[in-house]
Amino acid sequence: MNIKDIARLSGVGIATVSRVINNSGVVSDATRAKVMAVVREHNYIPNGNASNLKKTRSNTIALMVKGIANPFFADMIKEVERQVNLRGCPLLIQHVEDGVDEINAALQLVKEKNLYGVIFMGGTYDHSEEKFKQLPIPFVLTTITTTKDVDPAVFSSVIIDDMQESYKAVSYLISLGHRNICFLARFPLVQHTTGNRRLMGYIKALEDHGIEYDASLVEDCEYSPSSGFTATKRLLNKKKDITAVFAASDTIAIGAAKALLSLGLSIPNDISIIGFDGIEMAEYYHPSLDTISQPGVDMAKASVEILFDLISGQSENKHVVFESVLVKRGSCKKINKQA
Amino acid sequence: MNIKDIARLSGVGIATVSRVINNSGVVSDATRAKVMAVVREHNYIPNGNASNLKKTRSNTIALMVKGIANPFFADMIKEVERQVNLRGCPLLIQHVEDGVDEINAALQLVKEKNLYGVIFMGGTYDHSEEKFKQLPIPFVLTTITTTKDVDPAVFSSVIIDDMQESYKAVSYLISLGHRNICFLARFPLVQHTTGNRRLMGYIKALEDHGIEYDASLVEDCEYSPSSGFTATKRLLNKKKDITAVFAASDTIAIGAAKALLSLGLSIPNDISIIGFDGIEMAEYYHPSLDTISQPGVDMAKASVEILFDLISGQSENKHVVFESVLVKRGSCKKINKQA
DNA sequence: TTGTAAGCGTTATCAG
């Protein structure tokens, strides 16, 4: 069943069929009805490869996700899909393997599929301006941005200020009297990652409050409960006087909490803990965990809006910074005795 | 940059370029090297739409996921992708909106993209044999199957025996002395869902042990902590003598546990709880939650293997049933006093 | 308002 068959069966030319199914050009109501009847009767679906080949640009939007298993991304992905579909476009979800360059992967996909636009979710910050310029179609970076030496005019982004939000979390702990605050994140010494930005906020907060930065309080850790668990155990072995834990994600925080609780420590009486992201699981943990909650769904929505504005040429590249909120659920407490 | 340019630049015909980039036919080593040099120099990537149009079948595999936010699926998706890529094929991840018929969505995609094969993950069981037969390419149902009136020769599946595994969980609770066991699942009265299968196992276990089935102990619940939380609160309001909770997923179990703990109840001293799936979060919950753990990654791997066997025509439709394991972490306990 | 026909960038069939 192809466009030719439909044309023959409905007694019109193929151009007319094309006009009907694409709602383009002008077609008389009678003809349209006739064609649609045949289309429906035979359950005709146009061949996307043929139409994407002919059109220089398909209508497909790609979402490049680095860390598809990240629960924080789960709802964001759903919202991106919803918003893209709402605009009549199919969404191609592409998982980017850890360690793979997401821009390269997108570059490949663009050539391969004639993409309409791309959204990047998760990943690193260290792409060159040159690399971005290679991308011939509109794109938005969500949850990531770049180092400052890239001209903001060549890309769009939807982010939170990781450094400032991290600063917020640590300042909160300090305001509660904590001085020995450890930090858990994906190896933060690697530049240009979210973990690194959050580390900068951590360090700045300490410095601004006259607390000396102690690198041995920072532990390398994957974004998962199991990794948070083992990292916390390692930390407790070498440092006995920790009074608070700041985890770069809620998933890490959950693992850290488990490490503390299973040692018989009480949260927040013996030790305070705060995470980052605002995933549902952190709220339903027992005790409920404090966190820096990002407005993930709003960010997803904004990303799609910006992308489509770019596509329609209605606007230039844009950079939106969302506010996160410090959610206090009781897992952080004023310190009573100084270690 | 297209195949013509590459042909011109390397001084050969386009057919030869095609042979080189597809590793098909015979090309002299010298010619191959010459062409590859040009390809690499210009960073040439073939237009997938054109080749998929020409080939009657693309090499794309689609993964139709119902419930992409389900943490149990997260690792499975990653494994499916890994296995598919290992075989040199791109994977198209397609999220299927709740309420949308996944077979119809696949049918559309097949026509649109000339798919090579499809894997269905999550969803319902109530598809007719007729519907399946409409799918003109190999496919595998993962974590779902059909009702018995569909000829097993028309589809493949990779599942666990939900009813039996549920039976296992409930029998375990009964063996610990529990009689008032409640069950939380996505509205189980709807036929042909995973929730319903697990309900059947629950009922059968009760009956086999001479316990009368009490429908008011079954509560409707989405597969999320928040829903598990509110469902449990509802339940505790109407039933005071519950001694154990069986949740149809770990996400529900976590919400249920939070409801109990925040009421000051102790797990497992006051009430026992067991979930289903085996997600990481359940292990790192405090207390760690017992569960029926499914071998998700193995199931994902098996699904891809079966799919490619079907594609290569090496085998007929196959049905694999994996065993789940009852993981005891201490959230279920022998009952001391009968209510 | 509608139909004809020229490609889009490949692959595959043939001759050479």
Next chain:
DNA sequence: CTGATAACGCTTACAA
């Protein structure tokens, strides 16, 4: 071993 050339199914001038 290699090179023309005819499709694949569609969109879009352009002509009618």
